[in-house]
Amino acid sequence: MVDSVTSVFDELVAAGPPDAGTPLFDTACVLGGSVAGLLAARVLSDHARRVVVVERDNLDGAVAIRAGVPQVQQVHALVPAGLQWIERWLPGFTQDAQDKGAVLGAPAQVLITHDGSYRPSGSVAHSLLTAGRPFLEARLREAVTALPNVSVLRARVAGLEYRDDAVSAVRYVGDEPGVLAADFVVDAMGRGSRLAKWLEQDGFDKPAVERLQSPINYATALFERPERAVDLEVSTALGTFTPQYGADGVSIATVSAVEDEQWIVMLVGFGEDRPGATTDEFRKVCAGMPQIWREATKGAVTRDVVTYRQADSRRRDFVGANRLPARLVAVGDAVASFNPIYGQGMSSAALHASCLSRYLVGGHRFDSPATAFFDLQQVVVDAAWAVSAGGDTARLDALNGTDVPEDVRRRRWALEQIMTAAMSDSTVAQAFNNVSFMLRHPDTLADPALLERAVAVIKRQL
Numbered sequence: 001m002v003d004s005v006t007s008v009f010d011e012l013v014a015a016g017p018p019d020a021g022t023p024l025f026d027t028a029c030v031l032g033g034s035v036a037g038l039l040a041a042r043v044l045s046d047h048a049r050r051v052v053v054v055e056r057d058n059l060d061g062a063v064a065i066r067a068g069v070p071q072v073q074q075v076h077a078l079v080p081a082g083l084q085w086i087e088r089w090l091p092g093f094t095q096d097a098q099d100k101g102a103v104l105g106a107p108a109q110v111l112i113t114h115d116g117s118y119r120p121s122g123s124v125a126h127s128l129l130t131a132g133r134p135f136l137e138a139r140l141r142e143a144v145t146a147l148p149n150v151s152v153l154r155a156r157v158a159g160l161e162y163r164d165d166a167v168s169a170v171r172y173v174g175d176e177p178g179v180l181a182a183d184f185v186v187d188a189m190g191r192g193s194r195l196a197k198w199l200e201q202d203g204f205d206k207p208a209v210e211r212l213q214s215p216i217n218y219a220t221a222l223f224e225r226p227e228r229a230v231d232l233e234v235s236t237a238l239g240t241f242t243p244q245y246g247a248d249g250v251s252i253a254t255v256s257a258v259e260d261e262q263w264i265v266m267l268v269g270f271g272e273d274r275p276g277a278t279t280d281e282f283r284k285v286c287a288g289m290p291q292i293w294r295e296a297t298k299g300a301v302t303r304d305v306v307t308y309r310q311a312d313s314r315r316r317d318f319v320g321a322n323r324l325p326a327r328l329v330a331v332g333d334a335v336a337s338f339n340p341i342y343g344q345g346m347s348s349a350a351l352h353a354s355c356l357s358r359y360l361v362g363g364h365r366f367d368s369p370a371t372a373f374f375d376l377q378q379v380v381v382d383a384a385w386a387v388s389a390g391g392d393t394a395r396l397d398a399l400n401g402t403d404v405p406e407d408v409r410r411r412r413w414a415l416e417q418i419m420t421a422a423m424s425d426s427t428v429a430q431a432f433n434n435v436s437f438m439l440r441h442p443d444t445l446a447d448p449a450l451l452e453r454a455v456a457v458i459k460r461q462l
């Protein structure tokens, strides 16, 4: 790739719909109708006469809590790269979500704390839209299925069919078994996608899986919020805690104002730390945390604590697979799913959709594998992986006393300086947030001037 990864990343973040869609396909089929599938369907709607999203769950009802996406009851932060992408491709999304109860918090309403100390105001430069995950998904589904050429077929996808080494149809089991002829297929079946297995069975390469063990335990509950959204001093807060702070095994906690005048509150512990499994425990832990957590958990419980454990981050290497069928790509968690605490999943899916758009307008031939798509997507996957897996390996190495190579040690030291300085310097904080918010590539943090500034900030505090 000639362009640097940072400039490719910038272009993917800024991508908007084409001025005029090029008609490429009669039928495009998206497997899985969750966030990644819906965003891919939006892109395909500019290039296919019809787009059929095949989803096994019943999506009727405004706000579905469903078996196919067990994580939906946990906090889902839509970081700015994702929100901006959605607003560009589905104009009016933010206002519609707000009209229905989501909260758009101004930068001054976003609070970041570490062991109870607060980051300076001005360290966050973007507004954050906060809402429950089922609510966000329902709004997306309404917007995408309102497009005249997008429809949803309720069925379980059971496999693919091929002609001349290109995908030609999707086999499914709905009310009855059926086959849907398709000119282009997108796998958006999430972390548990069976695509790799089907490819192997059908004589193609199975993309290798890389896993990073990093057990993480979520506990999330909802509470009544007496204040109206406009009266809120804080609309969302993120707290990180070291064991010295004594937050009963909580390493990370968030609280956000969401629809129906509620607070959604999340506690996270790593490894064997499983904080707050009952409402009483949950409130007890929050009582020892900064004020916003104490306030938010005072109201009546509107949804009891739900816990969730994820054992690992994983990604599938489509670039390294030599023999793939043509007319097939994969997006979202089906390709890479990270330690969720970094809030990258939905926004990664948005950037994968940008890759799809760029591939479709790129004049590529569809009689060979979508190598150009997967190369582009790897830029996004590598960037998200660097943030999440980088943080996890550093934590695990420190925990296990692992001897790490000098260059890794140096990179980690630099990141530590930036994170420490971000607690008191808004320029460093904004550069760090831009990466956390997936607006800039993590390599931008390696800028020597930024590191120099971070070191100077820390020195002044000594």
Ligand SMILES: Cc1cc2nc3c(=O)[nH]c(=O)nc-3n(C[C@H](O)[C@H](O)[C@H](O)COP(=O)(O)OP(=O)(O)OC[C@H]3O[C@@H](n4cnc5c(N)ncnc54)[C@H](O)[C@@H]3O)c2cc1C
Pocket (backbone or CB within 6 Å): 031, 032, 033, 034, 035, 036, 037, 054, 055, 056, 057, 067, 068, 069, 071, 074, 075, 076, 077, 078, 079, 155, 156, 157, 158, 188, 189, 190, 191, 193, 218, 308, 310, 331, 332, 333, 334, 340, 341, 342, 343, 344, 345, 346, 347, 349
């Ligand atoms: C605890 C937790 C917290 C998270 N927090 C955040 C966060 O704060 N911010 C963020 O951006 N992301 C977060 N994520 C990640 C986020 O949930 C996903 O990245 C996001 O849902 C996009 O995933 P997806 O659409 O690729 O897959 P999924 O959401 O898993 O959806 C896959 C879809 O495919 C369907 N499907 C599967 N198999 C078949 C089949 N055979 N036939 C038909 N349909 C099928 C499923 O029913 C489902 O609808 C979190 C994840 C977890 C686990």
